[in-house]
Amino acid sequence: MIPCEDGHAQERSLSSEVLDLVEANDIWIADRNFCTTPLLFGIAKRDGFFVVRHHANLTLVSSGTPRSCGRTDTGSVFEQSVTIADSAGRTMVVRRIILRLDKPTRDRDVEMSILTNLPKAVISAVAVADVYRRRWSLETLFQSLTQMLEGEIDTLGYPRAALLGFGLALATYNILSTVQAALRGAFGIEKVQAEVSGYYIANEVRATAPGMAIAIDTIAWKRFETIEPAKLARQLVRWALLVNLAKLKRHPRGTKIPVPKRTRFADKGHVSTARLLAKSREKAP
Numbered sequence: 001m002i003p004c005e006d007g008h009a010q011e012r013s014l015s016s017e018v019l020d021l022v023e024a025n026d027i028w029i030a031d032r033n034f035c036t037t038p039l040l041f042g043i044a045k046r047d048g049f050f051v052v053r054h055h056a057n058l059t060l061v062s063s064g065t066p067r068s069c070g071r072t073d074t075g076s077v078f079e080q081s082v083t084i085a086d087s088a089g090r091t092m093v094v095r096r097i098i099l100r101l102d103k104p105t106r107d108r109d110v111e112m113s114i115l116t117n118l119p120k121a122v123i124s125a126v127a128v129a130d131v132y133r134r135r136w137s138l139e140t141l142f143q144s145l146t147q148m149l150e151g152e153i154d155t156l157g158y159p160r161a162a163l164l165g166f167g168l169a170l171a172t173y174n175i176l177s178t179v180q181a182a183l184r185g186a187f188g189i190e191k192v193q194a195e196v197s198g199y200y201i202a203n204e205v206r207a208t209a210p211g212m213a214i215a216i217d218t219i220a221w222k223r224f225e226t227i228e229p230a231k232l233a234r235q236l237v238r239w240a241l242l243v244n245l246a247k248l249k250r251h252p253r254g255t256k257i258p259v260p261k262r263t264r265f266a267d268k269g270h271v272s273t274a275r276l277l278a279k280s281r282e283k284a285p
Contacts, residue, residue: 005159005274037086054113069125075101079125186240197250
């Protein structure tokens with residue numbers, strides 16, 4: 001998490017903070033919003049790797065006709081070498097992975113272009129396309145943060161308070177993920193992913209935790225602060241085997257209702273709270 005108080009800031013304005021986190025042999029997977037030469041060249045300069053969807057604003061110089069490399073679950077995969085250049089005149093040869101989709105996306109795209117500097121000897125074009133496809137799991141994460149963990153609380157008007165609340169939700173999501181992993185270890189991956197609701201897990205914790213805090217002395221939890229991860233994992237799976245999955249059963253969502261168009265203040269744009277606060281501080285005597 002890279003905190004930014006300005007809720008209307010373009011994500012690319014935080015590129016320098018992103019690059020500060022890049023380490024050698026990292027692989028950074030990003031959507032096309034982050035397909036910029038400062039980020040791509042910056043990652044490569046730090047001996048890292050990227051898998052990023054191509055943005056039309058980034059000019060490519062092709063070298064060769066795309067060749068067929070196989071298929072994924074969603075379409076046919078092709079690959080070619082291309083060259084990109086930055087404003088300083090530096091160039092870099094990267095792989096362009098093209099996924100021609102069997103079905104158009106919700107944006108009606110029939111083809112997806114992915115750029116990567118990962119060597120062919122390390123990973124195939126089909127595997128790159130499959131890895132990028134899994135980036136969508138992040139969208140599920142943000143849905144969980146909003147609906148299950150209430151990471152965006154409307155009444156937290158001050159940006160730093162909102163960031164603190166969101167940070168706590170992120171930390172809590174790590175705990176929720178550990179609980180779900182224990183359930184997968186006990187009942188199998190497919191069963192838990194298909195049938196168990198993360199919302200009901202979070203709700204169960206919300207209802208049960210206060211009673212546990214009263215009934216169980218804090219000293220009982222001390223040994224878990226220093227327990228070895230492997231031992232903790234085995235204990236979590238043993239506890240998970242006692243869970244009644246029927247109480248956590250997922251309920252499929254019905255037809256999505258379109259969001260009505262805004263009628264109140266329709267002619268007004270959104271305003272960043274952080275900018276309003278900064279302006280008020282400038283006016284103060």
